[in-house]
Each structure stands twice: as structure tokens, then as C-alpha cells.
Amino acid sequence: MHNKASLKTRILLPIALVLAILFGAVILSLYQHEKVDAGLRFDRDMQSVKAYYQSALARRGDKLGAALEAILRDERLQAALRAGDRDALLGRAMPLFEQLRDQYNITHFYFEDAARVNVLRMHQPERHGDTVNRHTTLAAEKTGKTAIGVELGMVGTFTLRAVAPMRDNAGLVGYVELGQEIEDVLRGVKEIVGIDNLLVIDKQFLVRQDWESGMKMLGRNADWDRLPGAAIVHQTLDLSREQMSRILLPGALPGTASDMEIGGKHYYTGVIPVEDASGRKMGDLVILRDMTENTDEMIASMRFLSLFYLPLAGALFALLYLITRRVERRLDESNRQLIAQGREREAIQAQHIAELKDERDKLRHAQEALQKNEEDLRLAATVFENSTEGILITDTQSRILRVNRAFTEITGYSEEEAIGQTPQMLRSDRHDATFYQGMWFSMIEYGYWQGEVWNRRKNGEAFPEWLTLIAIRDEARKVLYYLGVFADLTEKKMSEARAHHLSNYDALTELPNRHLLEDRLKQALTEAHHHGWLVAVQHLNLDRFKTIVDTLGHAFGDKLLRAVAERLAGHIRDSDTLARFGGDEFAVVLSDVGSQQNAAMVARKILGALAEPFILEGQEIYITASIGIALYPLDAGDKDDLIRNANVAARYTKEEGGNGYRFYDAEMNATASQRLTLETSLRRALERDEFVLHYQPQVDLRTGRIAGMEALLRWQHPVRGLLAPNEFIPLLEETGLIVPVGEWVLREACAQNSAWQADGLPPLRVSVNLSARQFRQNDLVAAAHLALQDAGLAPEQLELEITESVLLQDIHATITVLNQLHALGIEISIDDFGTGYSSLTYLKRLPIG
CATH class of the missing domain: 3.20.20.450 (EAL domain)
Structure with missing residues (x-):
């Protein structure tokens, strides 16, 4: 009995210990890999937030700059600002302010004289007379150009400001400033990027009384003493004072991630420094990513491995136990035969030794099978089935070994269809051989490649993806596998296309807007300069349009504008541009028009097209237009002067009764000067x-x-x-x-x-x-x-x-x-x-x- 116990102990105890160590190693490897992957995902989230924040400010800055360009050219605003006439400024600028507030959420619209003394705040007309010393205003004064940047307000909220000098023929008149609260950018971090966040501002830049009154006005927590050195101005997740202090520890590196438990959930947190237009660090944007679901998925994966591994280990242990018991019985039989048969002891013992060797080989084979199962478990732990990004693993011959569920959802190929194939099954015709040669050169040289690729789904649809390729090597640096991870960029590309369309086309008529027309006019003038062509700009105002809107309503007026745009589009060449400037104003750029008579012929065609009645909502509506025409290079040498002169000519046409056209001449500016006087x-x-x-x-x-x-x-x-x-x-x-x-x-x-x-x-x-x-x-x-x-x-x-x-x-x-x-x-x-x-x-x- 003592020998039996000793044999089982010597064989089964080490095996049990090896199985336990292997199980612990697999679990630990999976846990560490999940932690590393979670950290990488959070790093990408931080980069996404930075990219979204910067791109959102850039887009809004472009819109503010574009709006300023139109305002700066307004001669009536120039005259009013030079005269310091606040009533005239208010009367002229208020409709613009309301339009900008409705269209671009503009919250600040200022006028300052040449000494930077505030003349008028559109949202607070009673406040004026103070000297403006903000960084953007000083930058515009120093450079003479438009300055755009983020500035901190008195209550701790950030405003994106665009300031530009206004000039007339006599020189500098003053400065015009547009501002937009960026609160929606911070909300966009939560709504678009999907990440909780809060914004804290260093108290050295705030006045306690102003901040507390501002927070109460905005319906937010006005506890000044909540943090020792900073004040919270925006948050999507409520945190305790201890949690906030932990995140904002002194000396913490910007962008460094930490994890904590908040409200029973697990979060990764990071800090992004926030700077104003002058580059000063004003505070921090705290990023909080809810990792509870990832943690639960990791625990579920560990449970799944446990349910898979423990029965397998138990079965193997039981097999080893049966084999060991069988060996023990054979040894007992051998002992009895040695005692009973004396002379045949050596022969029987040799037979049992041979059998023991056979059983030893079976044990060796069982241990090799266990090692192979360990490798399979390690591979399964590497491939993250629940990843939102597509993952595929190939051998060194580029044959696909494994794909995850996201791969199937994005490409349309099932796992069975993909395994055994090569990634060439996804290749589209968007890239040439040179592109793929560069990709493989990077893989061979560095073992890594990352970039945007156009691939093709199973249904034939081409789609963009952000692809990362990694060569997986052993300790000897020999390549074992290739790992590909990709994210579908289709929605991102569609969003970029929609944003481009909105910035260049009129939302009501789908015609090019003023920005796009000016861009095409600039190109047309460049070509005309090289080839000696004649370019015409026609400015078109609808007659009696305001009366129609006052009588039949704005909705009816919108339908009429769409009908006019559709009719006008059918009477110009594909090489020309028809645009809507806003309201009842349209413009046409006729590139290489050939002669003044051709420009007049186009104007007559437009008037003839508008002479036919419009049938809208069962009503027959007649409308005419006043057209002004300016020619390059006869009337002006740049796009701004061409558009302005065409507008002046259109105004003269309207004053003469409308329903006609006039070419610009220099005397019109003299008359306009008399009108200004x-x-x-x-x-x-x-x-x-x-x-x-x-x-x-x-x-x-x-x-x-x-x-x-x-x-x-x-x-x-x-x-x-x-x-x-x-x-x-x-x-x-x-x-x-x-x-x-x-x-x-x-x-x-x-x-x-x-x-x-x-x-x-x-x-x-x-x-x-x-x-x-x-x-x-x-x-x-x-x-x-x-x-x-x-x-x-x-x-x-x-x-x-x-x-x-x-x-x-x-x-x-x-x-x-x-x-x-x-x-x-x-x-x-x-x-x-x-x-x-x-x-x-x-x-x-x-x-x-």
C-alpha cells in the first residue's frame, strides 16, 4: 500500500501541478492581453477626442471666417462703423446677427473702432465703450488679417472667436468680431465620439463671483470649493471630490490613462490639456471611457476558458489515473508471479518492464496533447471574438487561419468562406501594384504597416478601411503569423462628404453657394488671364419677392425659390456656374463668354425663362428679375470687385423698374457715393x-x-x-x-x-x-x-x-x-x-x- 501511494503521488501530483500552472498562465495571459488592449483602445479614444475637438473647432473657425468675409464687404456697415453710428450699426447688423445665430449658432457679434474700443455688442447693445484686449483682437490688429482662436469667458466657458479688420477705401475702419460658444463641441464628445467628459478651468483665470453667478444662470453646480485649484464648467458624468482629485493629481502627465470605479462601473480616465488662442494652458478636458462591458466580456472569456479547460484537464487526469492504476495492477500481478514462480521472475519482470515502457510512451503522448491544447488556448486568447474591429490571422503564405465576427459583419464573408483563402479576395481596383509593393516592403523591413485601404465586400461594394498589419514572430525573430486589424471608414467618409456639401451648396435650392461660386470665379479668372478670355458675372435680384412672401408666407416663398433655381439651371451652360447668394439673390458666372453681346443674350434668356408663370399650390405666380452684369477685365480685375460691380448694376436695374438688365459702368459708383452722402x-x-x-x-x-x-x-x-x-x-x-x-x-x-x-x-x-x-x-x-x-x-x-x-x-x-x-x-x-x-x-x- 505504501508503494502504491508513493507511485500515484510521484506521477499524478506533478501532472496536476503542471495542469494548474498551465491554467493559471493562460488566464493570466488573457487578463494581461485584455488590459493592454483596453489601454490601446483608450489611447485611440483619447486621440479621437483630440482629433474631433480640433477638427470641430477648425470647421467652426472656417464658417466664422467665411461669415466675416461677407460682413467685411458690407459698405453700409463700413460707413456706420466709421461714423460711430451705433443705431445704424444695430439696424443693419441685427438681421445678419439673427441669420448667423439661426444658421451657425453665432452668440457674439461685436464692432470695435480702429483703437479697439467697443462700439456695439449685438447681444448686449447697452454695453460699449470698453477697450478690447483679447488675444484674437490683438492678433488681428498686429497682422492685419483674420485671427481665429478659443478664448475663455468670465464664467469659465470657452468661445471660439474670429476677429478681422474692416477696411473701406479710406483705410482701416475698425474690427468685426464673431463668436460661437463651443459647448456643443464638448457635448459632441459624448454624443458623437461616445465618451463621457468634463472640463475644468484653473481658478487663476476665473473670478469666483462671476463664475458662481454664471454657473447658476446655466443651471449647473456652482460649488467653488469642490476642487482646490480648479473649477468645473462642463460635465457629462457626476464625480465625487475624491474621484476628481485622484484624476487631477499634481504632476500627472497629460494623456496618461488611469482606471477607477465610479457608481459601480469601471472607467478609464485621461486628461487632455486645454489651451486658449494664445497657447496658455487654461485647464484640462477629462476623458472617461466606461470599460464595464469590456471587463464583463473578459470575465466571461475567462469563465468560458475555465469551462473548456477544467473538463479537459479532468478527463486527462482521469485517463492518467486509470493508466497508473492499470500499471499498479500489473506490478502487483508481477510480484505475485515472482513469489509464486521464482524461476520465471526475470522473464515476467522483463515482460512487465516492456509494458511499462509502452505505458510510459502513452503518458508522453498525453503530455504532448496537453501542450498542443495549451497552444490552441493561447491562440484563442489572442483572437478577440468580440472586437468591434475586423481581425484576420494568416500564415506566412498569407492563407487565412482565423477571422472574427466583426470581419464577417464588415466584409460579408463567413468564416468558412474566408479560411484557407488569401486577403486578395478583398482587393478592390482602387490601388495599383506600386501601392501593395510599398505595403509589403514595410512589412518585410519593419514588420508593421498602417494606412487607409479600399477593399471590396462580398456583394461587390468597395469600402474604405483603416488597416493595421503586424508580423508575429517567435523568440528567434522568425515570422509565424500575420495579424490584420481594420476598421470600416464608410460612415466617416459619408460624414465628410455631407459636411463638404453643406459648406459649398445652398440648403434650399441645392445650387452652389457664394463660397463655391467665388472659388469657381477665381479659377475662371485665372484661366481667362492666361488665354485672354472674357468672363461675365451676372447678379440677379427677384422683383416683388418680398411682397409675395409677405402675402403668401415664407414656405410659399421657399417653393418659389426652388422653382426659380430649377428653371434658371436649364438655361446656362455646364461650364458656367449658377449660385444662390441668399434671400432672392442669385449669381451666374459665364466663363469665356466671348463678347458683351453673348452676356446680354444670356440675360435675355433668363428674363424670358422667368416670364413664364410658375404654378405653385394651384396658384399662377408671375415674377421678374433685375440683372446686373460686370465683365472681366473691362469692369474689374478680381472676383470681389466683379461681384460688387454686378450687384451695383443690378440695383440700378431694380431702381429703373426691374424686369431687365444693365451692364456696369463707372458712373454707377459715383451715384452710389452721392447716395452714401x-x-x-x-x-x-x-x-x-x-x-x-x-x-x-x-x-x-x-x-x-x-x-x-x-x-x-x-x-x-x-x-x-x-x-x-x-x-x-x-x-x-x-x-x-x-x-x-x-x-x-x-x-x-x-x-x-x-x-x-x-x-x-x-x-x-x-x-x-x-x-x-x-x-x-x-x-x-x-x-x-x-x-x-x-x-x-x-x-x-x-x-x-x-x-x-x-x-x-x-x-x-x-x-x-x-x-x-x-x-x-x-x-x-x-x-x-x-x-x-x-x-x-x-x-x-x-x-x-
Whole structure:
């Protein structure tokens, strides 16, 4: 019995120990490999966040720069900024601000004079007069060019700012600044990249009171003492003070990953330094990747290996136990035979020795089988079946040995179809032999290659992928296998294509936008310069488009613009460019037009195409256009001057009644200069008391008596004398001065009526015309009430006239305002009735006399 126990111990105990060590080694290898792979994935996540953050800021910077280019060319803004006229700036820039805010989420729109003193903040008009010393403004002043960068606000939020100098013919006027909060970029890290994050700012750059009030206004945690040296301004995951302190340990290297448990989940964390436009480190962007699912998958893999390995080891151990027991029985039999048969001992012993040798060989074979199973387990641990990236392993002859589930999902080939084949089954026709020669040269020389490759799926579809190839070697540096890991870039490429389309084409009409037209015009001018060609730019404004929109609505106007774009596109050459600038403005670039007559012929074709009616929503709509034409090199030598001169010519066409075309000539700029001079004088006319009111009697035809007086506005110009309304009223409307001038007319008419009655004249009703812009002011009712009170005039002795087009701009809002005025006792009348598209049903609801 003692010998039996000793034999089992000597054989089975070492084998059991070897099996346990092998199992532990496999588990440890799998665990370490998963940890390394998780770290690599997190490093890629950090790079993805950096790349997304930088590319998102770059795209927004490009949009801000493009928007600034259009603003800087606005002559009315140039004149207003040079004159320091804040009202004119506000009136002209507010529609631009609203359009930029709706289209690009612009939150800041500033004007500064040449000394960097703020003239106007569009979102806070009451704040002005301070000197702007931000880095981007100083950079624009120093370089004379557009400066774009991220700057820290008072409450700790970052704003992407673009600042550019504005110049007119006289030189530097001042600076224009656009800003956009980058909060959505940080949200995009979570929503697009799929990674939690939080932004902390060093307290040395913040003022505690400003930061706390800003955080409360934004509905965020305003605990200043939450961290000792930094303040949190953005977060997608709530962390405790201890967790935050652990992540932001002093001396931690930027980009270094660490792991921690948060809320029962396992996270990898890393820190990316955040700098402002001057390169100063303002704080850190903390990246947190939820690795709970990866950890659970690793544990599941270990459990799977345990379920596979333990039964196999148990079966092998049982086999060894049976063999050992069989050997023991043979030895017992041999001993009995030696005792019983004395003489035959040596022969029997030799027979048993031979049998023992046979059993020893079986044990050796069993140990070799165990070693092979260990290699299979190590290979299985290397191939990560649950990876989101496609993985394939080939031998040194490039025959595929293993593929994972992601490979099958991306390529369409099943595991059975792929094994035994070579990666050439995926090859597309996008790359030549030189490309693949370079790839294999890198594999042979360095054992590594990485880059973008176009491959082909099973269904024949070509797709882009980011491929990494690695040569797996043994200790002697001999290549054993080739490992390929790839990620499908199809969605990324589609996103880039969509972004390119949005930046170059008009979203409503799908025509090229101003940016793309200017690019093509620049190319056309370069070719024209080399070949001596003539290039024409046609600027097209639709006539009466605003009236159609005011009458039938913006949705109808959008349909009309799409129909116009489609019709115009059918009347230009493929080599020419038709673009929409915005609103009702279109432009055409005619490259190598040949002659002025050819340009005129194209304009006539366009006018003829628009002469046919448009049938929209069952209505027949007629629309015409005003076209201005400028020629290279006759009228201008660069694209900006060509577009501007064509626009000037189009404006002259419209002033002459529209539905025609005009070629640009130099006298138009002289007329425009006269108009600018008149506009400058008009802006000071109110403060100089140059406006006067003339009163036209209103006679009752039944009695022949005067029933009222209509107040008519005139301008007593200091040089040109008394000017009629048609010479300055359109300018008042265009510049927005119609609002303060209209209020003056209202007050003056009420005061004059009261003065007449004080002099003994009988009570009369005075009539005052309201402009469209004045009628849409929120304080119209209060202004009318105040004018009556100041003059001591009865409400029924005041009549306000509006036009039919004002009535139809927003019928429901109009009814509300008219009812409020009527409630005060003020009379209402409609002027020019019958020129629009009024509905008698609405008229019945209006309190008009």
C-alpha cells in the first residue's frame, strides 16, 4: 500500500501541478492581453477626442471666417462703423446677427473702432465703450488679417472667436468680431465620439463671483470649493471630490490613462490639456471611457476558458489515473508471479518492464496533447471574438487561419468562406501594384504597416478601411503569423462628404453657394488671364419677392425659390456656374463668354425663362428679375470687385423698374457715393431739426367741410432745400431710421393738433402714416399713448394709417396690435387697399374705420 501511494503521488501530483500552472498562465495571459488592449483602445479614444475637438473647432473657425468675409464687404456697415453710428450699426447688423445665430449658432457679434474700443455688442447693445484686449483682437490688429482662436469667458466657458479688420477705401475702419460658444463641441464628445467628459478651468483665470453667478444662470453646480485649484464648467458624468482629485493629481502627465470605479462601473480616465488662442494652458478636458462591458466580456472569456479547460484537464487526469492504476495492477500481478514462480521472475519482470515502457510512451503522448491544447488556448486568447474591429490571422503564405465576427459583419464573408483563402479576395481596383509593393516592403523591413485601404465586400461594394498589419514572430525573430486589424471608414467618409456639401451648396435650392461660386470665379479668372478670355458675372435680384412672401408666407416663398433655381439651371451652360447668394439673390458666372453681346443674350434668356408663370399650390405666380452684369477685365480685375460691380448694376436695374438688365459702368459708383452722402446727412437730420410736417386737409365730400388733416413729412435739407418724400423715405426704410423719425412725426402731429385747438380752432382728426417697420415695434401702442398724453389730445382725434402689405405680413399679430390701439380710442385706416392679396374674411375682423 505504501508503494502504491508513493507511485500515484510521484506521477499524478506533478501532472496536476503542471495542469494548474498551465491554467493559471493562460488566464493570466488573457487578463494581461485584455488590459493592454483596453489601454490601446483608450489611447485611440483619447486621440479621437483630440482629433474631433480640433477638427470641430477648425470647421467652426472656417464658417466664422467665411461669415466675416461677407460682413467685411458690407459698405453700409463700413460707413456706420466709421461714423460711430451705433443705431445704424444695430439696424443693419441685427438681421445678419439673427441669420448667423439661426444658421451657425453665432452668440457674439461685436464692432470695435480702429483703437479697439467697443462700439456695439449685438447681444448686449447697452454695453460699449470698453477697450478690447483679447488675444484674437490683438492678433488681428498686429497682422492685419483674420485671427481665429478659443478664448475663455468670465464664467469659465470657452468661445471660439474670429476677429478681422474692416477696411473701406479710406483705410482701416475698425474690427468685426464673431463668436460661437463651443459647448456643443464638448457635448459632441459624448454624443458623437461616445465618451463621457468634463472640463475644468484653473481658478487663476476665473473670478469666483462671476463664475458662481454664471454657473447658476446655466443651471449647473456652482460649488467653488469642490476642487482646490480648479473649477468645473462642463460635465457629462457626476464625480465625487475624491474621484476628481485622484484624476487631477499634481504632476500627472497629460494623456496618461488611469482606471477607477465610479457608481459601480469601471472607467478609464485621461486628461487632455486645454489651451486658449494664445497657447496658455487654461485647464484640462477629462476623458472617461466606461470599460464595464469590456471587463464583463473578459470575465466571461475567462469563465468560458475555465469551462473548456477544467473538463479537459479532468478527463486527462482521469485517463492518467486509470493508466497508473492499470500499471499498479500489473506490478502487483508481477510480484505475485515472482513469489509464486521464482524461476520465471526475470522473464515476467522483463515482460512487465516492456509494458511499462509502452505505458510510459502513452503518458508522453498525453503530455504532448496537453501542450498542443495549451497552444490552441493561447491562440484563442489572442483572437478577440468580440472586437468591434475586423481581425484576420494568416500564415506566412498569407492563407487565412482565423477571422472574427466583426470581419464577417464588415466584409460579408463567413468564416468558412474566408479560411484557407488569401486577403486578395478583398482587393478592390482602387490601388495599383506600386501601392501593395510599398505595403509589403514595410512589412518585410519593419514588420508593421498602417494606412487607409479600399477593399471590396462580398456583394461587390468597395469600402474604405483603416488597416493595421503586424508580423508575429517567435523568440528567434522568425515570422509565424500575420495579424490584420481594420476598421470600416464608410460612415466617416459619408460624414465628410455631407459636411463638404453643406459648406459649398445652398440648403434650399441645392445650387452652389457664394463660397463655391467665388472659388469657381477665381479659377475662371485665372484661366481667362492666361488665354485672354472674357468672363461675365451676372447678379440677379427677384422683383416683388418680398411682397409675395409677405402675402403668401415664407414656405410659399421657399417653393418659389426652388422653382426659380430649377428653371434658371436649364438655361446656362455646364461650364458656367449658377449660385444662390441668399434671400432672392442669385449669381451666374459665364466663363469665356466671348463678347458683351453673348452676356446680354444670356440675360435675355433668363428674363424670358422667368416670364413664364410658375404654378405653385394651384396658384399662377408671375415674377421678374433685375440683372446686373460686370465683365472681366473691362469692369474689374478680381472676383470681389466683379461681384460688387454686378450687384451695383443690378440695383440700378431694380431702381429703373426691374424686369431687365444693365451692364456696369463707372458712373454707377459715383451715384452710389452721392447716395452714401445723402444717407450720412439723413442720419443727422433728426437731431438737427431738419424735418418738417406739412398738413393736407381731408374734405368730407358730402358737406364740403374739412374733416381732418393728414401729416406729410418733408426734409428741409440745408443745401438742397425742401426734399420730397420719394427722395429720402426709401433711405429711411433701408437704414432703419424710419422708426425714430416715425415716432417724431407721431409726437409732432399730436402736439400740433393740440396747439390748433388751443388757438381756438375746432377739434379735427390728424392722420399719421405708419411704416411697416414702425408698426412691428413692440412699443408702438405705448408710444402712441405717450404721444397723446404729452400733447393732451383725445384719442379719437388721432388716426393711424397702415398699408395693405403691412396688414398681411402677420395677420394675427396685426389684429392684436390694431385691437390694442382701437381700445385706446385711436382710429385706424388702410391706405392703398386692393394692391395686395387681402382676404375680406380678415378685413371683417379688423377694427378699421
